[in-house]
Amino acid sequence: MKKKVAVLFGGKSTEHEVSRVSAASVLRNINQDKYEVYPIGITKDGKWFEYTGNLDKIESGEWEKDVFYKTPEAHKILFNGEVDVVFPVLHGLYGEDGTIQGLCKLLNIPCVGPGVMSSSVCMDKVYTKYVLENFQIKQADYVVVNRHDYKTNKDEIINIIESKLGYNIFIKPSNSGSSVGITKAHNKEELIKGLEEALKYDRKVLVEEAINAREVEVAVLGNDEVKAATPGEIIPDREFYDYDSKYKSVQSKLLIPANLNKNKLEQVRQTAIKIYKILDCAGMARVDFLVDKSTEEVYLNELNTIPGFTQISMYPKMWENEGEKYSELISELIELAIERNNN
Numbered sequence: 001m002k003k004k005v006a007v008l009f010g011g012k013s014t015e016h017e018v019s020r021v022s023a024a025s026v027l028r029n030i031n032q033d034k035y036e037v038y039p040i041g042i043t044k045d046g047k048w049f050e051y052t053g054n055l056d057k058i059e060s061g062e063w064e065k066d067v068f069y070k071t072p073e074a075h076k077i078l079f080n081g082e083v084d085v086v087f088p089v090l091h092g093l094y095g096e097d098g099t100i101q102g103l104c105k106l107l108n109i110p111c112v113g114p115g116v117m118s119s120s121v122c123m124d125k126v127y128t129k130y131v132l133e134n135f136q137i138k139q140a141d142y143v144v145v146n147r148h149d150y151k152t153n154k155d156e157i158i159n160i161i162e163s164k165l166g167y168n169i170f171i172k173p174s175n176s177g178s179s180v181g182i183t184k185a186h187n188k189e190e191l192i193k194g195l196e197e198a199l200k201y202d203r204k205v206l207v208e209e210a211i212n213a214r215e216v217e218v219a220v221l222g223n224d225e226v227k228a229a230t231p232g233e234i235i236p237d238r239e240f241y242d243y244d245s246k247y248k249s250v251q252s253k254l255l256i257p258a259n260l261n262k263n264k265l266e267q268v269r270q271t272a273i274k275i276y277k278i279l280d281c282a283g284m285a286r287v288d289f290l291v292d293k294s295t296e297e298v299y300l301n302e303l304n305t306i307p308g309f310t311q312i313s314m315y316p317k318m319w320e321n322e323g324e325k326y327s328e329l330i331s332e333l334i335e336l337a338i339e340r341n342n343n
Contacts (some may be wrong), residue, residue, distance in 0.1 A: 013092030218272035233258035
């Protein structure tokens with residue numbers, strides 16, 4: 001009998017559009033002989049609908065016109081126990097941060113990817129740093145800025161950042177992905193603009209030293225038995241790998257393997273596995289590093305527990321390089337979710 005899999009897409013986060021593209025790719029490649037698939041779209045205002053139409057309309061956003069006010073909301077599919085597994089292709093908040101994972105846990109439905117604690121910690125860049133500092137994982141120097149503190153002590157916070165980090169620096173919302181809300185500051189004016197931009201997306205902001213580095217990523221897969229693919233490297237088409245560079249530009253390049261010697265590639269790969277295990281990840285994660293161009297020191301950048309799944313995304317590309325086809329990868333992730341739920 002086929003297992004029933006709910007593939008969730010869209011959602012309330014700033015990464016709604018990216019989620020749709022990833023999900024359409026998953027839906028085109030999932031093994032229909034093994035799984036009965038329930039595509040469930042979530043609108044930006046949080047309404048859930050089952051969608052069985054043209055997958056191109058998921059990518060464009062037109063799917064909503066086919067279901068809105070016509071189809072009963074689909075969250076009941078989960079609550080009524082009609083599916084065996086949930087595959088949340090929901091990047092960012094309300095999907096990658098432990099919320100969907102918690103819902104699935106309450107309903108005792110296997111969910112693809114890491115669980116509640118791991119998802120929430122990995123989503124929060126600041127707390128990822130706090131945890132991994134205790135395990136001697138090398139990371140860039142940083143300052144954390146709280147929205148309330150910034151409003152009440154702006155000058156003091158600017159002085160702390162300048163004295164500890166100087167310039168050039170990155171400003172990042174702590175809970176955001178796909179480089180949404182991230183800017184780079186070369187001076188005080190850009191710092192203030194960057195902080196105000198990042199604080200639109202989160203009450204907590206990470207200000208981090210900019211390292212002149214290669215951007216190297218590792219695809220990790222597994223529950224208790226973990227494996228990692230050969231690291232790949234991003235060659236961005238601009239100063240840093242921002243949202244447009246990731247999803248709109250055809251000039252950015254992906255190199256597999258990364259342009260590092262064999263020993264350094266293995267160091268990065270093993271460090272990715274170590275971090276994955278420390279943070280109790282399961283199913284999958286993409287671990288992103290910065291490798292200093294001068295010293296080759298390896299710094300953790302961030303983890304993505306629901307990495308991009310578009311046809312050009314690094315996570316499936318790295319496993320394809322290892323000989324694992326896209327459809328096989330999807331099947332393995334579904335079976336890992338069932339295994340984790342049973343243990």
